[in-house]
Amino acid sequence: MSAQSVIEAKAVSKWYGQFHALKDINLTVHKGERIVICGPSGSGKSTLIRCFNRLEAHQQGDIVVNGVALHGKMTNVAAVRSNVGMVFQQFNLFPHMTVLMNCMAGPMWVKGVSEKEARETALKFLERVRIPEQANKFPIQLSGGQQQRVAIARSLCMQPAVMLFDEPTSALDPEMVSEVLETMTGLARDGMTMVCVTHEMGFARAVADRVIFMDAGQIVEEGTPDEFFSRPRHDRTKLFLSQILKH
Amino acid sequence: MLYPDTVEAEILVHKPWFVATMFGVVLLLFMAFNMSGTSFAELMRPVIGEPSVSGLYGRFAIAFAIAVIFTLNVVLIGFAPLKFQIGIVWLELLLLFIAFFETFHLSLPFIREKLPFLISQGVVTTLYVSAISIVIASVIAVAGAVAKLSNNGFAFAIASFYTSFFRGLPLLMQVYLIYLGLPQLGFVINAVPAGILALSLCYGAYMTEIFRSGIQSIDRGQWEASRSMGFGFALTMRRIILPQALPVIIPPTGNQFISMLKDSSLVSVIGVWELMFLARTLGQKTFQHMEMLISAAMIYWMLSICLELIQSRIERHYHRSKVR
Numbered sequence A: 001m002s003a004q005s006v007i008e009a010k011a012v013s014k015w016y017g018q019f020h021a022l023k024d025i026n027l028t029v030h031k032g033e034r035i036v037i038c039g040p041s042g043s044g045k046s047t048l049i050r051c052f053n054r055l056e057a058h059q060q061g062d063i064v065v066n067g068v069a070l071h072g073k074m075t076n077v078a079a080v081r082s083n084v085g086m087v088f089q090q091f092n093l094f095p096h097m098t099v100l101m102n103c104m105a106g107p108m109w110v111k112g113v114s115e116k117e118a119r120e121t122a123l124k125f126l127e128r129v130r131i132p133e134q135a136n137k138f139p140i141q142l143s144g145g146q147q148q149r150v151a152i153a154r155s156l157c158m159q160p161a162v163m164l165f166d167e168p169t170s171a172l173d174p175e176m177v178s179e180v181l182e183t184m185t186g187l188a189r190d191g192m193t194m195v196c197v198t199h200e201m202g203f204a205r206a207v208a209d210r211v212i213f214m215d216a217g218q219i220v221e222e223g224t225p226d227e228f229f230s231r232p233r234h235d236r237t238k239l240f241l242s243q244i245l246k247h
Numbered sequence B: 001m002l003y004p005d006t007v008e009a010e011i012l013v014h015k016p017w018f019v020a021t022m023f024g025v026v027l028l029l030f031m032a033f034n035m036s037g038t039s040f041a042e043l044m045r046p047v048i049g050e051p052s053v054s055g056l057y058g059r060f061a062i063a064f065a066i067a068v069i070f071t072l073n074v075v076l077i078g079f080a081p082l083k084f085q086i087g088i089v090w091l092e093l094l095l096l097f098i099a100f101f102e103t104f105h106l107s108l109p110f111i112r113e114k115l116p117f118l119i120s121q122g123v124v125t126t127l128y129v130s131a132i133s134i135v136i137a138s139v140i141a142v143a144g145a146v147a148k149l150s151n152n153g154f155a156f157a158i159a160s161f162y163t164s165f166f167r168g169l170p171l172l173m174q175v176y177l178i179y180l181g182l183p184q185l186g187f188v189i190n191a192v193p194a195g196i197l198a199l200s201l202c203y204g205a206y207m208t209e210i211f212r213s214g215i216q217s218i219d220r221g222q223w224e225a226s227r228s229m230g231f232g233f234a235l236t237m238r239r240i241i242l243p244q245a246l247p248v249i250i251p252p253t254g255n256q257f258i259s260m261l262k263d264s265s266l267v268s269v270i271g272v273w274e275l276m277f278l279a280r281t282l283g284q285k286t287f288q289h290m291e292m293l294i295s296a297a298m299i300y301w302m303l304s305i306c307l308e309l310i311q312s313r314i315e316r317h318y319h320r321s322k323v324r
């Protein structure tokens, strides 16, 4: 294993009951790399990235995150998770806390950072996602795009080694999509390691180092955006691209 | 409040058909009673003559007068702003109740004489028995809810047996079982602890179900977000899930508290000198039952009102993060 790899998945398989959801997945994410995962609905994209912080358990193969192997008997799963930021399609902000508190909670309760320091960090990252003025509001008082940017800031406050995005813009209105994508592009420019499940092909083209195409629980195709969009090798990929680019 | 519509509706109590119906119903209702012996009939004497011989005409006149007063009253209240309406209606209902109690011809000096003891012994006992039971029941409820949601077989079995048993038996029987049954096993238990134990176990069982459904009402995404931040189970429960479940949990829990306050009267059967016990015994010697019972009823009511106020305060507090 290279010292530079943040996530390493080897021959990973996962079943939901009888259903084989992930089949022999091999994927290495290097430090600073930006990876976009796409594929049709139900192909296992969410399942895969949820395995990377063990929100889901895999049954076969190895997943190593930041040098720690994930398995059922591990005791330090919280330490791994606090190093992996996750942004959800439905934002999942804590609605009973202010925006600021949403961002301060992680550092204070998991890392034991002082309140003052947590506040400074939180304000810094809220500034970074360009909504410092919303700090004292409750999540429900914000627009969808703003909420998703708070969710990104909340994850960033934990200073994670890698950020996972699960269709972060799918629940948003078109005009809010771009503000979230801009934030993500900014993160990528600053060198954050990112794994994004998204169907925003413009974003993939501009930001990704590698695009991964999944179908029926398998990685079907993998390549640079240029290869992927201009010279897809598999019929399944061509079909998917023709469908998604048609609109 | 229900979801308010922005279209202003006409005031119901000012609609002619409503006023007419109300008038008619009240008129018929009071026609059905023979009111000739009441003090209201005395007031009507100039119109109807001697009430007891006024016959159908007298009945009609009395009912008509009442219907006019009632309808006028309702229509006038309809003009007042919301807060006033609530206040006036409360006040009028209260006056009616007092008028009702008046008819018992209660001996006020007797009440005044016994009230201090009723409060210093009865209310104090009722309050501390309920308060301790509420605290224990809440602790049981959190533990029980977590157990019922866990996938640990032992925890689930114990918790579901517990809730089934204590929800299934009448509270009175539980009081007896604990007070008379535990000594059989060698634990001699005093009346007050036995009462507290019975109340805690019974209400803990009901509240377990309330807490369980409250916790279950929280979106999975909250658990996932919390776990993915690295929060452990206890932290997630305490800081993320329970605070969000509380708005769902509080109204039925408030119900339980109020109901427990009054059910604490059941422990009087094992001789705890709480409010109900004293209310029944203090008036016995002089056959002044009603005085003490009504005083106790009023005290129970006032205590319940305090709990209602506390509940609505807490509800308002948790309302904050839900409004835009």
Ligand SMILES: Nc1ncnc2c1ncn2[C@@H]1O[C@H](COP(=O)(O)OP(=O)(O)OP(=O)(O)O)[C@@H](O)[C@H]1O
Pocket (backbone or CB within 6 Å): A016, A019, A021, A039, A040, A041, A042, A043, A044, A045, A046, A047, A048
């Ligand atoms: N908890 C579960 N139990 C059983 N089957 C599941 C569960 N979660 C997901 N699946 C199945 O696993 C497959 C992969 O699901 P997954 O959510 O990873 O798809 P996805 O690629 O993220 O799709 P989408 O684009 O719709 O989000 C689907 O067929 C789904 O039905």
Ligand SMILES: [Mg+2]
Pocket (backbone or CB within 6 Å): A045, A046, A047, A166, A167
């Ligand atoms: Mg998905």
